[in-house]
Amino acid sequence: MSPIRRATPDSSLAAAQITRWSWLILALGLLLILYTTLFPFDFFVRTGPSAWEALRGFDLTLDRAYVLADFSRNVVLFIPFGFGLSGLLAARQRKTGRVVAWVAASGFVLSALMEGVQAVALLRFPALADVLANGLGAVVGCGLFYLAGGWIWQRVEWLQVRTRPFLAPRRFLPLYLLYLSGWLAVSVWLQTMTQLSNWDGRFPLIVGNEQTRDRSWRGTLRQFYVADRAFSPAEVARLFAGEEVTAVDGSSLVASYDFTRADAPNFPPLVEQGASVLPRTADGVALSAEHWLESEGAVTAVSNALAASSQLTLGLEAASGDLDQEGPARLVSISGDPYNRNLTVGQEGPDLVFRLRMPLTGENGRQPELIIPNVFTDEQMHHIVVTYDGTAVRLAVDSADNVYAIELLPAVALFTKTFPREVDQMRLNRGNMAVFRLLYTLCLFLPWAAWLAWRRQRDLWLALGLILPPLLWEAALSWLIRGYAFQTGYVVLGVAETAVLYLLFTLWQGSSAGKVAGGRDV
Secondary structure, three states, X not given: OOHHXXXXXXXXXXXXXXXXXXXXXXXXXHHHHHHHHHOOOOOOOOOOOHHHHHHHOOEOOOOOHHHHHXXXXXXXXXXXXXXXXXXXXXXXXXXXXXXXXXXXHHHHHHHHHHHXXXXXXXXXXXXXXXXHHHHHHHHHHHHHHHHHHHHHHHHHHHHHHHHHHHHOHXXXXXXXXXXXXXXXHHHHHHHHHHOOOOOXXXXXXXXXXXXXXXXXXOEEEEEEEEEOOOOOHXXXXXXXOOOOHHHHHHHHXXXXXXXXXXXXXXXXXXXXXEOXXXXXXXXXXXXXXXXXXXXXXXXXXXHHHHHHHOOEEEEEEEEEOOOOOOOOEEEEEEEEEOOEEEEEEEEEOOEEEEEXXXXXXXXXXXXXXXXXXOOOOOOOOEEEEEEEOOOEEEEEEOOOOOEEEEEOOOHHHHHHOOOOOOOOXXXXXXXXXXXXXXXXXXXXXXXXXXXHHHHOOOHHHHHHHHHHHHHHHHHHXXXXXXXXXXXXXXXXXXXXXXXXXXXXXXXXXXXHHHHHHOOOOO
């Protein structure tokens, strides 16, 4: 017998209720699947035949240890999807066999699609075992619906009755404030993850390569400097206007090199590496696999100064000699080997890669590493200034107005510390940073939007309900997190997302919601 008919004597009401809950379970299941399989949302377009090569790279093995370790987790991942889809199909009086077939086919197709996206447009590694496990999970969810659906719907109704008293304003509002307080405490704590507190003072400064000599950069470097504080936008504008960095703030410099003048003060001293004499031109030093520079020993003073301030300004003028360099090719690096560093500026194709060691990003600075696209699109000399103030990386290319900013608090920090285990490298750019912010706002205001919809608030109270929480939240972050600036755009995003959630919950409740709950009569 169908769990729809078992749930309540009024089968038509049961079908309407189960359809609503099935939609909710299906939506949450899809959200979980998309988050887990598409994380970190760093979509990129492969060139040439590499997309086909990626698809051919599907792991077809079924007996390796890592496959068996992830199999059960991948089964569980698709159970909510299979359960919710079964409820929707069964509510339409479809036969059990057809429901099972539709759910199984949908699970396999959805999983294959997600694995294909991973192969073509993400730094993920797809596997046949994942498709089989996900499809099996959808079937398990379908079986759970038919075997225990009636009991589950009864528990849902029981939970609704027990929860309803807590939706009264005098109870819900304190609980929601407690919920937000927890999120606020986590957000403030995440600030410690973006400090440069774990820097290693034993690394040398290397220009044009890695210590292992296998990450060489080909191009010309005119100048390079590092300061132990984040320059203001006005100071960055002065640099692009032609002022020397020593005139802007020479006292904050911890490293400075001008490769166009033999008499320029270059510190700490660098030693030529590679074949014979390093080629020098009027434009600077020509770096390659045969010629690069390295400090005589560890630049401990530089690393300690930046770690103490947890801020930096890094400026350089460079021209790439190869627009297809990979590795990333190391332009400037304070590192011990390819897997341990304090900072690195590198080139990956046309993109600039910035790795900065902190508790958030790890010892290699690549979880996440920061990707600034299309910096090296030609072989012309480019002036690049990177600042980090403890909360955001800002990179300006050739102009103080051409700024690319990546904020690390609090949404990015939260989701990069809760990433799926199989993601061993993260690239962070504007696209996935926006996704993280949307998910963060969803976590904050989804309960509030659901409550507003359940209360059927209207007019002034609804407007206040949509505006005040995002506004107060942003004010609290700017007050409690050092260096975090109040963002009007994030307030607008919070209001918009809360409004959309409110509309979705209103539609989900349907016309019968008011008859069942009575809205304000609690």
